[in-house]
Amino acid sequence: MPTDVPQVQPALISALRTDLRAADYTVARTEELLGEVAVAALRRENPLPARRALAGSSDPAALLFSLLTLGSTATRAEVDAALPSLGASGAEELGILGVADLDPGGPGSAPPPLRALIDLAPYAAQDDLGEISWWIVSDPSELATGHPLRPEHVLGVGGASLTLARITPRERVSRVLDLGCGGGIQALHASRHAEHVVATDLSDRALAMAAFNAALNQIELDLRHGSLLEPVAGERFDLIFSNPPFVITPRQEPVPENRTAGSTGGWTYRDGGRAGDTLLAELLAALPAHLSPGGRAVLLGNWEIPAGADWDTHPRAWLEPARADGVDAWVIQREQEDPAQYAETWARDGGITDRDPAWTALVSDWLEDFASRDTAAIGFGYLLLRRPGDPGTAAGIGSAPAAGPTSDEPRRPGVLRTEHQVGSGSGTLGEHLAAGLRMLSELEDLDDDALLASRPVRAADVVERRHLTPGAWDPLLIELVQGAGLGRVVPADQILAGTVGALDGTLTLGQVLGAVCALTDSDADAERSRILPLVRDLLISRMVTL
Template sequence: MTASPPPPRLPADLAAGLRADLAAGYTRDAVEDALGPVATAALSREEPVPARRATARSAAPAAVLARLLVLGLPVRRAALDAALPRTGTAGAVAAGLVVAAGQGPDDEVRGLVDLRPYEVSDDAGETRWWVASDLGELATGHSLRADHVLGIGGASLTLARTTVRDHRPRVLDLGTGCGIQALHAHRHADHVVATDVSRRALDFAAFNAALAGTAFDLREGSLLEPVRGERFDLVVSNPPFVITPPAAHAAGLPVMEYRDGAKPGDSLVGDLVAGLGDHLAPGGVAQLLGNWEHHAGEGWRERVGGWLAAAGTDGWVVQREVQDPAEYAHTWLRDGGLRPGSPLFDAALEAWLDDFEARGVEAVGFGYVLLRRPAAASTTPWRRLEEVDAPVHRPLGGHVTAVLLAQEWLATHDDAALAATHLVVADDVTEERYLRPGEQDPRVLQLRQGEGFGRTYRPGTLVAGAVGACDGELTLGQIVGGLAALLDQPADAVAAEVLPAARDLLLDGFLRLA
């Protein structure tokens, strides 16, 4: 395999012109229009043939640039000059985006990086960037290099959607890669530090920041080493959490910088969680993705709960997916560009299964980890470990912020204070009733959340009645008293059922403080 091309660098005099060229002709909508719905859908499945056909027939800037910088196919110099009128082929060469065979209009130009539009809409607002990374297997036709800099993948999008977006003075993007989390953070932070063990990744992050018209405090080093002794108001991290056994590397599988942390088992995530507590300012939050092993005779909550205890902070862990050992190994072997049946794929898969079997690993979980250092000292840290497997497509940052605020309020208010509070049902909550035709009373009643994690909650009669009355007019205590009188039940008994449920519903976002 040939060496990786040099990472791109954006000269200051080219930045504004390149940004304007891309904004004029290389947006997400423009690419979808140039490709058409069939090719767009196929490309999302990593099937490039329809997109190759569509871009071969079009001279539109979006088609030319997608062909060159996504599909990795050559274009004529004249076509690129037309697609980037302010930058031209010469400017693209100077930025390290392409290499040109000559100066003639029909000479061939080839892309050196993957560059594609990225648009976002979340609690920090709407924006559009162009993000550069290394060309992937789809464009190169071979497995990824060890120093591959990954673009915006599913994990990156997951973390970006989950991160809180309120103002945070100092933010750390740990393991920044191409810099996508730092780009998100710079919109609501005063200062962004971005670290990575890969110098190549930091160069890509610097290019992407310059193209977006900003800059980060970039530091090279492993995990928390570059920020020793510093504290932050928000830490985000998509760390190299993949559990790869040393025997797989011994069989010939390269150590991939973007995903392999070179620590045994899931200890990288465990050590990171434990160490992050010392880097959070009062009120600071850390949000990261991770894998954790499911061992025979040990529940995953017990294992990950030990990491939270070591951090000494509040902690919220959501397990989103569980894979068996063979499925997990297959996922990451394909991620690196290997295909089933090849000698290296089979040898590495054997090594993975041997390692998991020897260590009693029955499955591997994937999900979100959130840590928070409370603004005020707390004697009992808040810990929540749960499984939520419903698909989430909307940004979760606002929901996460609301949960943290609700938890802080609940931790400092007893049941008497809760009873004196006015509550309202959240705008995204609907009530569903299931009954047989002809019946007047529902057999099943449930509340469904439209935002957040899309939770459902099945209240009993008393709780359903209380929730239905939460319109902000009466206090919860007055609602409890009214239900007791209406149903001829002791008020204490009604309160004993309604108040704990109200706490749960506040924490999950079904109810809000009026």
């Protein structure tokens, strides 16, 4: 276990927790102290307004945020005042503070100030289970240090973490796996709705941070060391989620042992040590065997798009074995970048800018790597999997062999859906996407006659938007607009819009469609064959519900 990480010492952690609570070291309090301008600047990774706002403040929360997040220093007396139970000595013993590396003064000078060895930030969120207020430890950011990130850097809570938390369903389950847990934020979220949470990572440093975060927030996690699914061989789970190290990074063979940030050796929190996007391919090939009946997987990922190929060429190939195994899958591409954009994005993510000497060589390596595989673009998005069945029906969940459902009944192939969707509506996405994934399976078993006999209901957040030439009666364009979920905008005509608008559960879909066709003098048989696939899509997107 690394020695330069916070140590899990229960008595000292309890004292730290007491002091953080007493100081009201929360997101709400720190944002109040910072003010809107400084908060907005921090989101742009500009710490200067925040440092100015907190300079000279005697408020304990102000000193703690300056010291533990912004990279400022503090005297021992100031630390003792802000952390009276733990004290400066306790903070040093715990491994969160150390002596600042400054030029020593002359004889009789004051003791050197202390600096943070970690980032300890307040965290607030709200998921489907309610409000959250925690503290999260990670390695200091580039914002605090002014230097590029180290290869073994452990991230705090960033945009990808928040996205994964937003799209993960929060239903009560037995066993959960956080694959590649980093500092453990996703595992902490899962502890609120799972009986047992397993969190794995290849990085000892990440596991040490996760252990500290769990102890600080009084949460129990089953932490395991190992690569990908190796630490859970032979086990199955009701929910698996992961933000794996999927960043496509040019490889050096062998990777130098003395690599530094900015070399093509990469950063362990994001680089999986494989050429191209093959790590995600390996993971998706092995993951379905670890899903219990009814079990789901939620992943973030990106994939190469070969020149002249469809954007979903790679995800479809990766998920074909899962589909053959009866697992349903849904891939949602959220954005694309060209190779140059991608290289620039991830170079800057590691703290390398176009003003750094390493910039030219690093970006050139990326572009050459993509060109070697004729990669035209890189897609980003969500990968959702579900093994149909009733959760908890497999014998010996947790110790059963890694296999599919125990039933000997033949299972139809799974459903594989891919779509490019860039919009975003209001609210959390976890249950919304989980319901859509379930609907994929239900619709596969629902023929057109059964669908026509059902009584769908238009979702309350769906409205109709019409575009007209000023003064005209007939619209040039009709759109069905979703307020929640992914905020979809679906082009429609009078028949689809009229059908959806009348779906209130009173009449069957067949009766509604028949009435609309009669009112518009349209051929009912022809319209049924055209409208039913569109209604199926609306059911998956939760714009219409059964």
